[in-house]
Amino acid sequence: xxxxxxxxxxxxxxxxxxxxxxxxxxxxxxxxxxxxxxxxxxxxxxxxxxxxxxxxxxxxxxxxxxxxxxxxxxxxxxxxxxxxxxxxxxxxxxxxxxxxxxxxxxxxxxxxxxxxxxxxxxxxxxxxxxxxxxxxxxxxxxxxxxxxxxxxxxxxxxxxxxxxxxxx
Amino acid sequence: xxxxxxxxxxxxxxxxxxxxxxxxxxxxxxxxxxxxxxxxxxxxxxxxxxxxxxxxxxxxxxxxxxxxxxxxxxxxxxxxxxxxxxxxxxxxxxxxxxxxxxxxxxxxxxxxxxxxxxxxxxxxxxxxxxxxxxxxxxxxxxxxxxxxxxxxxxxxxxxxxxxxxxxxxxxxxxxxxxxxxxxxxxxxxxxxxxxxxxxxxxxxxxxxxxxxxxxxxxxxxxxxxxxxxxxxxxxxxxxxxxxxxxxxxxxxxxxxxxxxxxxxxxxxxxxxxxxxxxxxxxxxxxxxxxxxxxxxxxxxxxxxxxxxxxxxxxxxxxxxxxxxxxxxxxxxxxxxxxxxxxxxxxxxxxxxxxxxxxxxxxxxxxxxxxxxxxxxxxxxxxxxxxxxxxxxxxxxxxxxxxxxxxxxxxxxxxxxxxxxxxxxxxxxxxxxxxxxxxxxxxxxxxxxxxxxxxxxxxxxx
Numbered sequence: 001x002x003x004x005x006x007x008x009x010x011x012x013x014x015x016x017x018x019x020x021x022x023x024x025x026x027x028x029x030x031x032x033x034x035x036x037x038x039x040x041x042x043x044x045x046x047x048x049x050x051x052x053x054x055x056x057x058x059x060x061x062x063x064x065x066x067x068x069x070x071x072x073x074x075x076x077x078x079x080x081x082x083x084x085x086x087x088x089x090x091x092x093x094x095x096x097x098x099x100x101x102x103x104x105x106x107x108x109x110x111x112x113x114x115x116x117x118x119x120x121x122x123x124x125x126x127x128x129x130x131x132x133x134x135x136x137x138x139x140x141x142x143x144x145x146x147x148x149x150x151x152x153x154x155x156x157x158x159x160x161x162x163x164x165x166x167x168x
Numbered sequence: 169x170x171x172x173x174x175x176x177x178x179x180x181x182x183x184x185x186x187x188x189x190x191x192x193x194x195x196x197x198x199x200x201x202x203x204x205x206x207x208x209x210x211x212x213x214x215x216x217x218x219x220x221x222x223x224x225x226x227x228x229x230x231x232x233x234x235x236x237x238x239x240x241x242x243x244x245x246x247x248x249x250x251x252x253x254x255x256x257x258x259x260x261x262x263x264x265x266x267x268x269x270x271x272x273x274x275x276x277x278x279x280x281x282x283x284x285x286x287x288x289x290x291x292x293x294x295x296x297x298x299x300x301x302x303x304x305x306x307x308x309x310x311x312x313x314x315x316x317x318x319x320x321x322x323x324x325x326x327x328x329x330x331x332x333x334x335x336x337x338x339x340x341x342x343x344x345x346x347x348x349x350x351x352x353x354x355x356x357x358x359x360x361x362x363x364x365x366x367x368x369x370x371x372x373x374x375x376x377x378x379x380x381x382x383x384x385x386x387x388x389x390x391x392x393x394x395x396x397x398x399x400x401x402x403x404x405x406x407x408x409x410x411x412x413x414x415x416x417x418x419x420x421x422x423x424x425x426x427x428x429x430x431x432x433x434x435x436x437x438x439x440x441x442x443x444x445x446x447x448x449x450x451x452x453x454x455x456x457x458x459x460x461x462x463x464x465x466x467x468x469x470x471x472x473x474x475x476x477x478x479x480x481x482x483x484x485x486x487x488x489x490x491x492x493x494x495x496x497x498x499x500x501x502x503x504x505x506x507x508x509x510x511x512x513x514x515x516x517x518x519x520x521x522x523x524x525x526x527x528x529x530x531x532x533x534x535x536x537x538x539x540x541x542x543x544x545x546x547x548x549x550x551x552x553x554x555x556x557x558x559x560x561x562x563x564x565x566x567x568x569x570x571x572x573x574x575x576x577x578x579x580x581x582x583x584x585x586x587x588x589x590x591x592x593x594x595x596x597x598x599x600x601x602x603x604x605x606x607x608x609x610x611x612x613x614x615x616x617x618x619x620x621x622x623x624x625x626x627x628x629x
Contacts, residue, residue, distance in 0.1 A: 094235060095235040095242070128238060128268070155220045155222045155223070155229075
């Protein structure tokens with residue numbers, strides 16, 4: 001596992017890694033923990049691979065971050081949201097039916113708690129049999145999903161609330 | 169009319185409110201679509217359901233076909249009424265509506281496409297018996313051919329874009345020397361504005377009068393007319409004052425013209441409300457100019473003298489009902505005049521003045537009708553047309569109608585910071601001796617502007 005850092009500033013990287021770490025921890029602590037997770041936000045990505053395959057998570061995974069600007073500890077306070085951010089709504093860019101998955105039965109584009117980067121697809125609006133991608137227009141963490149699959153949305157309907165890092 | 173149907177009105181402003189009003193009287197559910205600029209508008213507030221379909225620019229909202237279709241699907245609409253302007257004469261829209269299972273309030277896409285091509289419309293309407301000006305039967309291919317045709321017709325001629333409209337893509341040519349240049353320029357403009365550079369050549373008459381016949385046709389081959397309107401008070405082909413009956417036509421001439429218009433539209437399988445436009449020369453001879461495949465802005469004057477709600481008839485026809493009225497049941501009474509109050513400044517070349525009206529007061533009293541989408545405190549968006557309100561009056565005779573209109577305009581107040589309207593200019597029109605005696609022609613607006621402009625200019629300098 002490693003963390004790739006693109007030309008971002010040190011402080012930002014720290015903050016983003018903190019956010020990523022908490023989210024990885026949230027995923028790992030779920031009922032169906034994955035073997036491998038990669039998260040990316042604003043050019044900072046965090047990839048975690050667990051050495052044990054299937055089976056319940058009985059102990060927290062051991063994380064090492066390279067380079068290692070923070071002491072990774074996925075068990076510490078994953079429920080504290082970043083308070084430096086501002087709330088931002090991702091809104092519908094057209095009239096139609098909202099979908100949270102690429103196709104019926106497929107995995108959700110995003111779930112609450114995920115971090116997204118600008119341009120990342122978070123849903124689809126179906127209008128006249130055209131599938132129009134909904135993309136995050138700001139980077140941040142999905143705080144709340146406001147519309148579920150199958151909901152008819154108007155232009156401008158808020159779809160998700162984002163906790164976006166301030167100043168972005 | 170069977171069952172409770174839902175009507176989506178794909179328009180905004182006064183016409184969207186006007187259509188929704190009839191729907192409500194008929195017990196139909198109404199759905200408004202609006203842009204973000206019209207979120208607090210009268211038409212959105214009036215409807216039973218309102219759906220935001222896009223941002224302010226019309227191409228992203230009121231002209232956005234997928235958005236309107238989705239709104240129709242979402243709201244369970246049975247019919248889509250396009251109003252006037254926007255998508256009302258777009259054959260693609262009519263076709264998509266039908267293909268997606270919504271009834272389009274208007275003629276079929278095929279008929280609409282046929283009439284949108286002015287060369288085809290001219291040929292078809294001529295074949296159906298309407299009087300035509302001498303001209304080329306098809307689009308003219310090459311300046312040399314055009315010059316030959318123009319020489320045969322006799323000057324002046326007008327070079328017109330086949331896909332033209334709104335007063336653009338046409339050039340008057342006074343003699344053969346100017347032809348080649350005018351031909352090239354018109355083709356270039358037509359290509360740029362309409363995406364179709366085909367043009368045709370027609371004899372040009374200095375139009376004395378613009379008149380038009382209101383027609384209703386059902387889907388079973390029956391058609392009736394509802395008389396003739398006069399729309400000669402125009403500025404750059406934008407109508408300002410309309411009236412019916414047409415004062416420039418004798419009753420028998422008007423009846424003949426109206427009958428020929430009905431026959432022409434039924435002959436091509438037209439369904440719905442349509443208007444056939446003509447110019448009258450100084451001797452009063454009519455020539456066909458175009459068919460408008462929609463409800464006209466000025467339709468209320470026809471409603472006032474006939475007692476027929478044209479929108480109700482449009483909806484019935486779209487729902488598949490046969491015409492309820494026979495020609496002998498149409499018995500126009502009296503005179504009706506409409507004045508369009510626009511957010512425009514007549515002293516500055518009618519430049520639009522979008523602003524927020526602080527106070528709005530409309531006239532009342534006997535035989536006055538107001539169609540408007542205006543609300544005090546609600547901004548008039550700069551993105552759309554400048555029509556604020558239509559003031560319509562009825563009276564037993566023309567003199568009384570003119571006096572009633574003066575009274576009604578006098579009771580009308582639309583004021584706000586930065587807001588200038590055409591109200592005072594309309595009062596000048598009503599006071600002009602030419603209009604009062606009904607001997608005005610299409611140059612009236614220009615002559616009033618010319619006589620008042622110098623005074624205003626000196627007052628400002």
